[in-house]
Amino acid sequence: MTSLAKTDRPDPDTANLSPSVAARHACRAGMATTTAGVANGFVQGNLVILPEKLAAAFHRFCQLNPKPCPIIGMSDVGDFRIPSLGLDLDIRTDLPRYRVWRDGEVVEEPTDIMARWRDDLVAFVIGCSYSFEEALLADGLPIRHIERKLRVPMYRTNIACGAAGPFAGPMVVSMRPFKPADAIRAVQITSRFPSVHGAPVHLGHPHAIGIADIDKPDYGDAVPVGDDEIPVFWACGVTPQSVIAAAKLPFAITHAPGLMLVTDLQNKSLAVL
Numbered sequence: 546m547t548s549l550a551k552t553d554r555p556d557p558d559t560a561n562l563s564p565s566v567a568a569r570h571a572c573r574a575g576m577a578t579t580t581a582g583v584a585n586g587f588v589q590g591n592l593v594i595l596p597e598k599l600a601a602a603f604h605r606f607c608q609l610n611p612k613p614c615p616i617i618g619m620s621d622v623g624d625f626r627i628p629s630l631g632l633d634l635d636i637r638t639d640l641p642r643y644r645v646w647r648d649g650e651v652v653e654e655p656t657d658i659m660a661r662w663r664d665d666l667v668a669f670v671i672g673c674s675y676s677f678e679e680a681l682l683a684d685g686l687p688i689r690h691i692e693r694k695l696r697v698p699m700y701r702t703n704i705a706c707g708a709a710g711p712f713a714g715p716m717v718v719s720m721r722p723f724k725p726a727d728a729i730r731a732v733q734i735t736s737r738f739p740s741v742h743g744a745p746v747h748l749g750h751p752h753a754i755g756i757a758d759i760d761k762p763d764y765g766d767a768v769p770v771g772d773d774e775i776p777v778f779w780a781c782g783v784t785p786q787s788v789i790a791a792a793k794l795p796f797a798i799t800h801a802p803g804l805m806l807v808t809d810l811q812n813k814s815l816a817v818l
Contacts, residue, residue: 563587563809564583564584564585564586564587564807565584565587565631565807565808565809566631566633566809567584568580568583568584568587568807569631569633569634569635569639569806569807572638572639572640572641572656572807573635573638573639573657575656576641577641577642577656577804578641578804579641579694579695579696579803579804580641580675580803580804580805580807581675581678581690581691581694581695581696581697581803582678582691582694583807584807585679586679586811586812586813587807587808587809587810587811587812588617588672588673588676588741588807588808588810588811588812588814588815589673589675589676589805589806589807589808590617590618590630590670590671590672590673590782590805590806590808591670591671591672591673591782591783591785591799591800591805591806592636592640592643592668592669592670592671592798592799592800592805592806593668593669593671593785593789593797593798593799594636594658594666594667594668594669594797594798594799595666595667595669595794595797596663596665596666596667596796597622597665597666597667598665599710599711599794600622600667600669602709602710602711602712603669603709603710603712603785604616604619604669605709605710606706606707606708606709606710606712606785606788607669607671608709609706609707609708609709610706610707610716610784611739612716612742612743612746612780613706613716613717613742613780613781613782613784614671614782614784614785615671615672615739615740615741615742616669616670616671616672617630617670617671617672617740617741617808617810618630618668618669618670618808619667619668619669619670620636620667620668620669621667622664622665622666622667623663623664623665623666625637625662625668627668627670630670630806630808630809630810631808631809632809634806634808634809636668636806637657637658637659637662638657638658638659639806639807640800640801640804640805640806641656641801641804641805642654642655642656642800642801642804643655643656643657643658643798643799643800643801644786644798644799644800644801645658645661645797645798646789646790646794646796646797646798646799647795647796648793648794648795649789649790649791649792649793649794650790654801658798661798666798670806670808671782671785672740672741672742672782672815673741673742673782673805674697674719674735674741674742674779674781674782675697675741675805676738676741676812676815677734677735677738677741677742677812678691679812680734680735680737680738680812680816681721681731681734681735684730684734686723686727686730686731686734687723687727688721689721689722689768689769690721690765690766690768693768695765695766695768696764696765696766696802696803696804697719697720697721697765697766697803698719698720698759698762698764698765698766698767698768699717699718699719699720699762699763699764699765699781699783699802699803700717700718700720700751700756700759700762700763700764700778701715701716701717701755701763701787702715702716702717702718702747702754702755702756702778703715703754703755704716704718704746704754704755706784706788711792711794712785712788712792713788713791713792714784714787714788714790714791714792715755715784715787715791716746716780716781716784716787717763717764717780717781717783717784717786717787718746718747718754718778718779718780718781719765719778719779719781719783720759720762720768720776720777720778720779721776721777721779722768722769722770722771722774722775722776722777723774723775723777724771724773724774724775725775728748728775728777731745731777732744732745732748732777735779737816737817738812738815738816738817739817740815741812741815742779742780742781742782743779743780744779745777745778745779746778746779746780747777747778748775748776748777748778749775749776751776751778754778759776764783764786764802764803765802765803766803783802785799786799786802
């Protein structure tokens with residue numbers, strides 16, 4: 546796969562910007578690292594960009610699979626802006642890294658998609674579990690991939706998603722290890738955030754959901770699970786990427802796993818009582 550550099554821009558002056566806007570400006574200037582722990586307090590999102598002719602079927606797929614694919618924003622056809630997520634947001638430049646898909650394969654991972662944007666494209670932003678991590682940390686629960694400055698580990702499972710048009714395939718999950726008492730608390734906390742995946746879909750026993758080796762994630766980075774811990778699995782917004790691969794779509798663009806869009810929505814606005 547080939548990579549494209551960010552278009553040349555001066556380093557941004559972020560002193561007077563909100564953390565979310567500063568994060569997006571950093572992406573425009575060349576930041577290409579994980580966004581875990583970036584702009585705490587602000588909602589992050591997964592990205593799926595598709596031709597208009599596939600947008601209705603994908604929207605239906607998300608409706609059928611609200612755990613892995615909760616839509617938090619959607620663009621008009623051909624519009625690279627989503628004002629509800631950020632007035633200055635430019636979906637073509639404001640993520641650290643993208644994936645360009647052709648016939649179900651990743652063919653490049655550029656740091657902007659200015660040269661790939663078309664007038665028939667529709668962008669979907671899907672809630673990300675990075676958003677509920679703020680609430681977990683505020684309750685004193687440790688998050689290992691943040692502690693180690695890694696991408697969260699993600700795995701394809703044997704949990705089938707509901708199908709819509711060409712979109713069908715396995716759910717992807719993200720994993721965070723916790724001691725059992727902390728795992729119970731994590732379930733309670735994340736259940737208040739359904740628009741960013743909500744409560745876990747599975748606790749313990751990775752083999753039961755088709756994960757052969759917990760130390761070999763399909764996406765992201767491996768993190769250790771202690772002898773006194775259990776792996777806790779949440780539905781993940783990388784699920785559309787497994788579905789795009791299964792459907793062998795002629796063309797699509799997504800985010801690179803773990804490198805998300807930072808929006809101006811606040812995490813606390815998504816919490817339900």
